[in-house]
Amino acid sequence: MKDVFLFSGFLGSGKTSMLTHVLKQFKEKGLKPAVIMNELGKLPFDSQALDEDIPLKEMLEGCICCSGAEKTEAQIQSLLADNEFDVLIIETTGAAHPVEALDAVYSPLFAESLNIKGIVTVADSKRWLERAALTPQVRSLFMEQIRHAHLLLANKMDLLTEAEQAKVVFEMQGVNPNAFILQTTNGKVPINLLENLQATAPSSNKEVQSAKIGKNLHLSSRLIELHQSYTQEEFEEWVRSLPSSVYRIKGYVAIEGIRNPFVFQYAYGLVQWIPEYINMPPKIVMIGENIQEIEVIGDK
Known part of the structure; x- marks a missing residue:
């Protein structure tokens, strides 16, 4: 059973910094990570930051969700078949809705091989305070990414005053009261917080298998035979x-x-x-x- 983390957040929020920091921690712990990286452009800029010994699948042109779900399934199957790894991190494009991204990575073809631990969303705290200036569509997606997170990083806290920091945490907690909110700079998160994302969707029917995801089950997946x-x-x-x-x-x-x-x-x-x-x-x-x-x- 491979642990899987879904990294979500807008372009420029600090996802890649978080990814680099988390990969280093996993390797220091003796675990071998693999990465599926999704990007909206045609050139894999972010992937150049990864070490060569980390198995990597790139999903270019933003195809981790919607019409590209089948491609994502194929990439995951390829990783499972051809690579030895302990943990899989999937970095979504900033334009991906969390539900659609989760749908793309959870297939009945390999559901029993993956333990989806949860969605880790990186939010730009300064952008949050200035969200009224965003277009309605972008603001709505920004809010949805925060609402569905199981672990929420209020990033770029170093750019805010103490009063602004408190305001960001209070308001984000109002949008998502289930998530643990961590105030961060440069996306630095201790991996024990990721590893503690663990919950089982209980069922009274013994024939129903539970898919593990998230801390409080506000957004969850369930595998049913x-x-x-x-x-x-x-x-x-x-x-x-x-x-x-x-x-x-x-x-x-x-x-x-x-x-x-x-x-x-x-x-x-x-x-x-x-x-x-x-x-x-x-x-x-x-x-x-x-x-x-x-x-x-x-x-x-």
Whole structure:
């Protein structure tokens, strides 16, 4: 089981400084890290800061989420197959929504091989105080990155007065009361804070496996094995009964009368069925907020 950390934050917030600092600590501890680095441009500038002995996969042109999810899955599978490593760090582009990024890196193909510890968001504290000047779209994404963090770094604190520092922490805590907020300069975070990001989505159903993520389960992932087949109508009826806090479902569902399970995807109230030509094990990954108590189809 490989520990996985998702690094989030806007361009210029200090993600790469944090990444460099964290990699050094992991190596000093005798652990071998691997990195998937996502960038919006075509040239891998940030990756030049990494040591040559660290396995690295680059996702250029911002494709770690949305339409590039399949490419991300392929990169992770390649890392798992071809490299020996202890911990995986995925640095997202500053334009990535945390839910979409999490969706891209959590696949039923390798869910049992990865232990997603949580989302670490680096926030530029000065930009936070000046967020009213951002466009509505950028400000909304900035807030979402903070709201979904499991560990939040209020970075660039050295540029603020003590009163401004207190204001930043107080306001960020109001947006995300679940995250531990660390005041940092140059993205320096002790790795024990990352390693302590650990939680299990409990379930009363022993047949449901828990996906480990985050400290307080406000945003979590849950791996569910399906032990019977359904009609598409039955499965979609269950999906429609789910609360709006379920953002994504994806995986393989056995359909009555069909030889191989179908690929199933759900997002923003829309469902999609895709025929699969390989007999994949029927299991799905659910992503959302406070999903540990949701009753799974087939539960009694």
